[in-house]
Amino acid sequence: MGFPFPNGVTSYLVGGLFLGLGLMVMYLTLGVKAGASSVLSSTLTYVTPLTAERSSRQWRLLFALAMVLGAWLYAATHQAFFVTAEGWWRLALGGLLVGFGTRLSSGCTSGHGICGVASFSRASLLAVAVFMAVAIVTARVVMLLGVTP
Amino acid sequence: MKRLFSILLGGGLFGYGLALSGMARPEVVLSFLQLRDLGLLLVMAAALAVTTIGFRLAPRLRQTTLLGLPFSHEVKPMLAGTVPGAVIFGVGWGLCGLCPGAAVASLGIGNGPVLIGLAGMFVGAYLQGVLAEGRPKLQG
Numbered sequence: 001m002g003f004p005f006p007n008g009v010t011s012y013l014v015g016g017l018f019l020g021l022g023l024m025v026m027y028l029t030l031g032v033k034a035g036a037s038s039v040l041s042s043t044l045t046y047v048t049p050l051t052a053e054r055s056s057r058q059w060r061l062l063f064a065l066a067m068v069l070g071a072w073l074y075a076a077t078h079q080a081f082f083v084t085a086e087g088w089w090r091l092a093l094g095g096l097l098v099g100f101g102t103r104l105s106s107g108c109t110s111g112h113g114i115c116g117v118a119s120f121s122r123a124s125l126l127a128v129a130v131f132m133a134v135a136i137v138t139a140r141v142v143m144l145l146g147v148t149p
Numbered sequence: 150m151k152r153l154f155s156i157l158l159g160g161g162l163f164g165y166g167l168a169l170s171g172m173a174r175p176e177v178v179l180s181f182l183q184l185r186d187l188g189l190l191l192v193m194a195a196a197l198a199v200t201t202i203g204f205r206l207a208p209r210l211r212q213t214t215l216l217g218l219p220f221s222h223e224v225k226p227m228l229a230g231t232v233p234g235a236v237i238f239g240v241g242w243g244l245c246g247l248c249p250g251a252a253v254a255s256l257g258i259g260n261g262p263v264l265i266g267l268a269g270m271f272v273g274a275y276l277q278g279v280l281a282e283g284r285p286k287l288q289g
Binding site for chain 2: 003004005006007009011012013014015016017018019020021022023024025026027028029030031032033034036037039040041043044048050051052059062063064065066067068069070071072073074075078080081082083084085086088090091092093094095096097098099100101102103104105106107108109110111112113114115116117118119120121122123124126127128130131132133134135136137138139140141142143
């Protein structure tokens with residue numbers, strides 16, 4: 001199968017259902033809409049004087065640890081371990097901008113993209129349109145500049 | 150105990166889904182952002198199908214959650230940082246293919262170098278926190 005889904009559609013659709021189910025478990029038990037990027041702020045309150053997201057820091061850190069375990073479970077049962085070939089500077093600079101930007105925007109791909117859009121937040125819809133468009137332009141430019149991998 | 154189990158189940162499913170869908174691999178996310186494989190849109194659509202219905206249905210069927218807690222009715226408001234933050238996030242995401250959730254899940258699939266990306270995210274979030282909350286007071 002070629003563009004737009006050269007690797008098929010099944011893993012994407014099933015994986016997305018798992019994402020939705022994980023978020024629903026959090027909503028049906030703790031009552032929270034669990035976006036991922038807040039864990040950056042909430043975990044910083046353990047080691048810095050910053051206070052944002054302090055009240056949710058325990059469940060957010062546990063949620064992140066559980067994500068690591070869940071991903072490990074998939075990789076271990078499907079021989080799907082993987083190490084990126086990206087250069088360290090790309091990870092470091094990209095990560096820095098992702099951390100700063102998601103906290104300034106109050107959301108990321110899951111917080112705005114899944115939880116916010118599912119709640120019909122106009123701010124989230126706008127944020128998703130903006131970060132998708134900017135990321136696509138950035139990724140295409142980086143690719144055309146010949147930065148590999 | 151029920152709370153701990155719920156978080157482990159919820160986070161476990163979320164991380165499992167990120168690994169299964171390939172989103173825990175930055176190269177797969179980049180293949181979407183380079184418009185070579187649009188699978189990421191299917192991941193978001195499937196997740197949204199579940200949460201769009203679930204976020205609406207659950208509070209109508211029950212007064213409180215299964216653990217007796219209140220349901221969040223949070224709808225993210227438009228803030229001064231919403232769009233500028235999305236622009237900065239977009240540049241970073243397009244550069245490395247990592248978003249916070251996928252980066253955390255990437256640790257689980259053995260992607261050691263992602264620690265560099267996560268470290269960068271914590272530094273970025275710290276800088277934003279300092280700008281937002283003011284320089285942490287060292288005296289008094």
